[in-house]
Amino acid sequence: MCTVCGCGDTVLADGTPISHDEAHRLGLAHSHVPAFQPAAPALPFPHVQATGHARGHDHHHYGTGPAGVSVPGMTQERLIEVETGILAKNDSIAAANRRVLRALGVLALNLVSSPGSGKTTLLCRTIEALGDAPLAVIEGDQQTSADADRIRATGARAIQINTGKGCHLDAAMVGHAIDALRPRPGSYLFVENVGNLVCPAGFDLGEAAKVAILSVTEGEDKPLKYPDMFTAARLAILNKTDLAPHCDVDLDLYEANLRRVNPGIDIIRLSARTGEGMAVWLDWLRARAAEAQA
Amino acid sequence: MHEMSLAEGIRSIVQDQARAHGFARVTVLRLEIGRFAGVEKPALEFAFDVVMRGSPAEGARLEMIDLPGKALCYDCGKTVELDHRLAPCPLCGGGKLIAQGGDEMRIKDMEVL
Numbered sequence A: 001m002c003t004v005c006g007c008g009d010t011v012l013a014d015g016t017p018i019s020h021d022e023a024h025r026l027g028l029a030h031s032h033v034p035a036f037q038p039a040a041p042a043l044p045f046p047h048v049q050a051t052g053h054a055r056g057h058d059h060h061h062y063g064t065g066p067a068g069v070s071v072p073g074m075t076q077e078r079l080i081e082v083e084t085g086i087l088a089k090n091d092s093i094a095a096a097n098r099r100v101l102r103a104l105g106v107l108a109l110n111l112v113s114s115p116g117s118g119k120t121t122l123l124c125r126t127i128e129a130l131g132d133a134p135l136a137v138i139e140g141d142q143q144t145s146a147d148a149d150r151i152r153a154t155g156a157r158a159i160q161i162n163t164g165k166g167c168h169l170d171a172a173m174v175g176h177a178i179d180a181l182r183p184r185p186g187s188y189l190f191v192e193n194v195g196n197l198v199c200p201a202g203f204d205l206g207e208a209a210k211v212a213i214l215s216v217t218e219g220e221d222k223p224l225k226y227p228d229m230f231t232a233a234r235l236a237i238l239n240k241t242d243l244a245p246h247c248d249v250d251l252d253l254y255e256a257n258l259r260r261v262n263p264g265i266d267i268i269r270l271s272a273r274t275g276e277g278m279a280v281w282l283d284w285l286r287a288r289a290a291e292a293q294a
Numbered sequence B: 001m002h003e004m005s006l007a008e009g010i011r012s013i014v015q016d017q018a019r020a021h022g023f024a025r026v027t028v029l030r031l032e033i034g035r036f037a038g039v040e041k042p043a044l045e046f047a048f049d050v051v052m053r054g055s056p057a058e059g060a061r062l063e064m065i066d067l068p069g070k071a072l073c074y075d076c077g078k079t080v081e082l083d084h085r086l087a088p089c090p091l092c093g094g095g096k097l098i099a100q101g102g103d104e105m106r107i108k109d110m111e112v113l
Helices: A020-026 A088-104 A119-130 A146-153 A171-181 A227-232 A241-246 A251-261 A278-293 B003-021 B041-051
Strands: A078-085 A107-113 A135-141 A157-162 A188-192 A209-215 A235-239 A266-269 B026-034 B061-067 B069-073 B079-082 B097-101 B105-112
Touching: A078 A088, A078 B003, A088 A171, A088 B003, A107 A119, A107 A278, A119 A135, A119 A146, A119 A188, A119 A278, A135 A146, A135 A171, A146 A157, A157 A171, A171 A188, A209 A227, A227 A251, A235 A251, A251 A266, A266 A278, B003 B026, B003 B041, B003 B105, B041 B061, B079 B097
Parallel strands: A107 A188, A107 A209, A135 A157, A135 A188, A209 A235, A235 A266, B026 B061
Antiparallel strands: A078 B105, B026 B105, B069 B079, B069 B097
16 A cells, blocks of 8 residues: 555556556556546656656556655755754753753752762762751662762752763753752752763753862873863862872873863862862862852 | 764654654765764764664665864964864964864755655
8 A cells, every 4th residue: 555645556447456566567558547647747747757668658656766656746855954062961951951050040060970089979078077068969870779879868958860881961950850859049069970981071950060080099181081071070079189199190190181181170189088189179169159159 | 072962853843844844764864074073973874774763764874074173273374274173283383273164064965856
């Protein structure tokens, strides 16, 4: 049956029903002009295509174009200009998240790093240091609720997102978490992304800024090896500085490499364990919170 | 990077476009990919073939158009084209450059039936 008009098989002159293919195979004279078509359409008709049959042969072929079907008023091939970013859907959800957060005066920060850089410990120390300031945390990990449990142990509100096989949080996940957390006006919202220096760089969540955390044990070359992440970040925290004397690390080289991929990046040397640099980090946070509420 | 997610983004746009424009099949899909976008082309080609199955773009030919990487040089103040994110400024040799373009990842157009 024709998928366009629903008409049945071709009918021979003597009334015997037979399919078009069979008619061809048997070499029989046949016609299958659809009922709604004039018996002899005026040429050139856009859907009629010569297919090797001699002209004048009472035989009109339809649906021989690339589409395999003929639809009145439609050409067989079209070019559609799209000009849409592949991540446009994520970006539009992120923009909606950003509008909500801005309306509430909430400072949302997207904390990104490789696994084991000390994000959660830094976050626990930060929550303690911020004292009574209202805040909430969104934790992203492939599995377990261990990090959200650690955050809740400080008394802060936290939601754990498990991404399963996913290597990053996306704007929709964070949007749902924001709806569930209902952050208070003028509060902090920390989003701890999945530990990964690659993919989270490409997914806007609606945050005010990305903060990249890099521990001194990871190697000075990491900003050069994963430039996307450090280019996207507004602040880099060089964490675990208390370990620097034990691992032959050149902190100035870390900073030079960070500035090479992102000349505008802010850098704070910090140890969540000893508290070194925490005051600078808290000042940075309060300045951003003031911007969010301006 | 996350080529599977990118392919899923492409699929969702294809399905939206198919509804909006009433087409059944995509034969060619052209992407514009900036040099700094971090897209691994062979990985995206693989993901594309897998993710498009059962969508109007199943079996479509994927064409990727490279867009140049652009950066602003903090030393000479000019906007320059770079082959590599960490390349020095081709005009003054400066090493402090901030990317200003080249991270594009978009569907330019598609040929449909």
